[in-house]
Each structure stands twice: as structure tokens, then as C-alpha cells.
Amino acid sequence: MTAPVGETGTTTREDALVMTTHLIASFASGAWRALISVLPTRRLVVLVVALAPLWLVSEVVAIIALALVAVAVVADVLLLPAKWQLAAQRIVPSNVGLGD
Numbered sequence: 001m002t003a004p005v006g007e008t009g010t011t012t013r014e015d016a017l018v019m020t021t022h023l024i025a026s027f028a029s030g031a032w033r034a035l036i037s038v039l040p041t042r043r044l045v046v047l048v049v050a051l052a053p054l055w056l057v058s059e060v061v062a063i064i065a066l067a068l069v070a071v072a073v074v075a076d077v078l079l080l081p082a083k084w085q086l087a088a089q090r091i092v093p094s095n096v097g098l099g100d
């Protein structure tokens with residue numbers, strides 16, 4: 001964006017709004033990417049399957065089951081290892097024949 005004539009180095013209200021919008025959008029995309037990059041573990045899947053019939057009992061029990069699932073999701077995310085705790089190595093054989 002260009003500065004108004006005679007006001008070099010100052011930002012207008014529109015510039016500030018555009019910068020704020022870009023900042024919020026970049027934060028939201030990073031948060032969304034982090035949220036969808038977590039895959040549920042087997043223990044979470046088993047818990048959801050076990051609590052699924054409770055949703056049919058009553059509204060109060062369904063809300064409690066949903067709260068338990070939400071707590072389990074948070075616990076599952078916190079128990080997953082961080083990126084720095086994982087090590088991956090690609091191993092490729094030096095020779096590959098036709099019959100391999």
C-alpha cells in the first residue's frame with residue numbers, strides 16, 4: 001500500500017484494517033492446520049464407540065457423554081508426541097533387481 005502524499009511512514013485506517021485482517025487470517029489458517037493434523041488414536045475411537053449408545057438414552061446423558069468425549073479429545077491431543085520427539089528415517093536398498 002502506498003502512503004498518502006505528504007505522510008510518508010504513516011499508515012491509514014484502511015492499511016491497519018488490511019494488516020489486521022491478514023494477521024487474523026494467517027493465525028486462523030495455522031490454528032486450523034494444527035487442528036486437522038491430529039489423527040485420533042485407537043483409545044479415542046474405542047471411547048467414542050463405547051459412549052455412542054449413551055446418546056440414545058436421554059438428553060442429559062447425551063450431554064455428559066459429549067463432555068466426556070471432548071475431555072478425551074483434549075487428553076488425546078496432549079498425550080500425542082510432539083514433532084521434535086519423533087524421528088523418521090527412510091531406508092532404501094542400494095540394489096533392486098527385477099525379481100525383488
